[in-house]
Amino acid sequence: MAELAQKPFPPGRYQVVVVGSGPGGLQLSYSLTRLGIEHAVISDDAAPGGMFRRWPVFQRMLSWTKPFTGIERTSRAYERFDWNSLLADEESSRAVMPALMDGSSYFPSRPEMQRGLETFVERTGLKVRFGCRWESTKVVPSPARGGGQGGGQEFIITTSDGEYRAPVVVFAVGVAEPHRPPIPGLDRVPHYGDFRPVETYRDRRVFIIGKQNSGFEIATGLLPWARQLVLASPSPTKLSVNTRTLVGVRARYVQPYEDAALAGGVIILDTTIEAVQPHGAAYQVHTRNATEGREISIEADDVIAATGFVTPLSDLPTLGVATFGPSRLPAQTPFWESATVPGIFFAGTITQGAAGLKKHGVPSNSGAVQGYRYNARVLARHLAEARFGRRITRRQLEPETLVGYLLDELSRGPELWHQRSYLARVINLDRDQGITDEGILPLAHFLDAGGVDAVAVTLESNGRDDPYPAVYLRRNGSIGEHFMPPDPLLDFERSEYERQLRSVLDPVLTHSGAAA
Amino acid sequence: MAVRDDVVNAIAGFTLFADLTGPQLEEVVHIFDEAWFGAGERVLRQGVSGSGFYIILEGTAAIRVNDVERSALKPGDYFGEISCLLGEVPVADIVAATALRCLVLPGAQLEGFLTAHPRVMYRLLQGEARKLKNTTKWLS
Numbered sequence: 001m002a003e004l005a006q007k008p009f010p011p012g013r014y015q016v017v018v019v020g021s022g023p024g025g026l027q028l029s030y031s032l033t034r035l036g037i038e039h040a041v042i043s044d045d046a047a048p049g050g051m052f053r054r055w056p057v058f059q060r061m062l063s064w065t066k067p068f069t070g071i072e073r074t075s076r077a078y079e080r081f082d083w084n085s086l087l088a089d090e091e092s093s094r095a096v097m098p099a100l101m102d103g104s105s106y107f108p109s110r111p112e113m114q115r116g117l118e119t120f121v122e123r124t125g126l127k128v129r130f131g132c133r134w135e136s137t138k139v140v141p142s143p144a145r146g147g148g149q150g151g152g153q154e155f156i157i158t159t160s161d162g163e164y165r166a167p168v169v170v171f172a173v174g175v176a177e178p179h180r181p182p183i184p185g186l187d188r189v190p191h192y193g194d195f196r197p198v199e200t201y202r203d204r205r206v207f208i209i210g211k212q213n214s215g216f217e218i219a220t221g222l223l224p225w226a227r228q229l230v231l232a233s234p235s236p237t238k239l240s241v242n243t244r245t246l247v248g249v250r251a252r253y254v255q256p257y258e259d260a261a262l263a264g265g266v267i268i269l270d271t272t273i274e275a276v277q278p279h280g281a282a283y284q285v286h287t288r289n290a291t292e293g294r295e296i297s298i299e300a301d302d303v304i305a306a307t308g309f310v311t312p313l314s315d316l317p318t319l320g321v322a323t324f325g326p327s328r329l330p331a332q333t334p335f336w337e338s339a340t341v342p343g344i345f346f347a348g349t350i351t352q353g354a355a356g357l358k359k360h361g362v363p364s365n366s367g368a369v370q371g372y373r374y375n376a377r378v379l380a381r382h383l384a385e386a387r388f389g390r391r392i393t394r395r396q397l398e399p400e401t402l403v404g405y406l407l408d409e410l411s412r413g414p415e416l417w418h419q420r421s422y423l424a425r426v427i428n429l430d431r432d433q434g435i436t437d438e439g440i441l442p443l444a445h446f447l448d449a450g451g452v453d454a455v456a457v458t459l460e461s462n463g464r465d466d467p468y469p470a471v472y473l474r475r476n477g478s479i480g481e482h483f484m485p486p487d488p489l490l491d492f493e494r495s496e497y498e499r500q501l502r503s504v505l506d507p508v509l510t511h512s513g514a515a516a
Numbered sequence: 517m518a519v520r521d522d523v524v525n526a527i528a529g530f531t532l533f534a535d536l537t538g539p540q541l542e543e544v545v546h547i548f549d550e551a552w553f554g555a556g557e558r559v560l561r562q563g564v565s566g567s568g569f570y571i572i573l574e575g576t577a578a579i580r581v582n583d584v585e586r587s588a589l590k591p592g593d594y595f596g597e598i599s600c601l602l603g604e605v606p607v608a609d610i611v612a613a614t615a616l617r618c619l620v621l622p623g624a625q626l627e628g629f630l631t632a633h634p635r636v637m638y639r640l641l642q643g644e645a646r647k648l649k650n651t652t653k654w655l656s
Binding site: 181182233234235270271272288289290291293322324325326331333339340353355357358359360361362421447448460462463464478479480481 | 564623
């Protein structure tokens with residue numbers, strides 16, 4: 001470890017302080033750097049990677065990177081198939097992951113993921129002050145000549161290395177603090193994160209509390225080792241192949257489910273856990289079924305709480321940062337700012353707290369790298385414009401190219417594929433300024449912010465059909481939504497789509513100054 | 517760590533769930549998601565499809581039709597069921613009047629939930645009857 005003086009970002013005043021060096025913090029730092037926004041990145045860890053330096057426990061990711069797609073790996077379109085690489089403008093730093101995977105699986109191993117993040121940092125020259133622990137947070141009135149615009153306040157971040165001051169702080173600290181629901185006796189059983197070497201479960205009866213991916217990941221790993229596996233939680237298991245979204249247990253971990261369905265020895269219960277009691281060297285788990293109220297007591301040699309994680313927000317709630325839900329996520333605006341403490345922003349998996357529209361109950365992918373890497377890029381641009389007075393140049397479009405451009409985005413735009421009904425390509429159709437590409441923006445912001453005539457396109461999933469194009473047209477201040485049918489080959493550049501999109505846009509285009 | 521326990525306690529006092537046992541209430545909390553909205557934020561958008569069934573846990577909301585405020589909603593009240601039941605877009609905006617914490621169920625899951633919990637369905641039906649009575653009174 002370098003001497004304190006040689007570490008980057010010494011304590012002091014910055015425009016932005018980013019806390020965390022997982023993929024979320026790194027992507028944001030990269031994007032801020034590209035926009036010339038001065039900032040510090042601090043991290044308690046010793047190296048980049050965040051939670052991927054430890055987890056998943058069975059050392060393989062749940063997100064894929066498809067090596068062969070027929071698409072140039074350095075192109076933007078390839079990002080749709082590579083869920084794990086961070087985003088870069090320079091070709092040399094793009095698609096880092098496929099090049100360093102060993103080919104044995106299209107799910108990278110945990111060490112490969114860690115190496116990918118380290119490689120990204122090396123190639124892009126990102127700096128992080130490692131070994132610098134965030135200890136406490138204060139908000140004070142900002143000095144007269146303080147950094148950002150508006151707000152009139154700044155944050156003091158006290159760390160193990162000293163004090164940082166900034167008008168904007170971004171927390172990218174993961175959702176990584178083990179959570180145990182308030183079940184009597186559960187505080188004494190190991191959590192997912194405490195999982196022992198798998199061979200120590202040999203010929204034992206294991207009771208897993210929780211039927212999400214983490215519970216099924218452990219159950220899958222224990223299939224060849226445990227004598228009996230019980231998975232239990234109050235509501236029935238959903239499978240991603242049925243929900244057609246990332247909601248539910250992923251196909252990788254479905255084997256225990258099939259084992260239970262074929263009565264092989266795995267037991268899956270929809271039941272409330274009433275208490276976990278020590279019973280000699282083992283445990284007695286008391287359960288009660290919600291539908292019939294039937295009580296069952298089950299003896300187990302090991303109990304594992306696969307009951308999820310909460311957000312390690314430290315003292316932020318005492319500053320007024322509101323949280324919600326089982327993961328205690330901070331409540332956020334569409335631009336990932338605390339809904340209750342302006343100036344505090346979030347990046348990385350915490351951005352799932354800005355739920356967006358959740359149309360048809362389908363969440364965004366903001367909890368995962370393939371989703372939040374785009375949130376970070378949108379956030380960097382938002383901070384640059386809204387807080388630091390930058391104006392990023394918009395591309396002007398000719399009216400006759402608009403339909404083709406939007407269909408190309410719908411067919412290949414990775415933001416729209418990974419963040420369906422959450423991020424959208426927005427085009428202003430202003431009478432005076434002409435047709436301008438506003439870039440990628442949160443759909444909720446587009447729908448609620450009002451403004452000049454404009455169109456936003458994204459893909460939508462309804463949990464039933466293939467994804468289909470969704471077009472939101474803002475005209476004279478009101479929004480109309482238009483959907484195009486799904487295509488079995490996911491090709492939205494056919495002539496029917498062109499015709500349909502043109503008929504939606506024509507009434508506005510013929511009235512806009514640009515088309516006249 | 518009483519994060520979910522406080523939700524179970526809150527909904528135990530709601531008329532909609534008055535007939536459910538403890539484990540059933542806990543199951544409801546697992547089946548529904550939780551959502552949070554800042555004051556002024558829109559929860560349902562008039563004319564925008566794909567919304568859900570919401571039950572207010574904390575805070576208040578306003579029903580707004582064509583930008584005119586019609587009515588207020590408080591903890592224990594619910595909204596969105598009409599568009600879920602009819603499969604149509606909401607005919608009103610629902611806007612958070614204060615910070616608003618809700619339970620939410622995707623529209624497509626409402627039928628399955630209600631048929632699996634007939635007592636909740638009956639209570640919901642009573643709620644709809646009350647709304648219809650008030651509307652009839654208002655019209656006459």
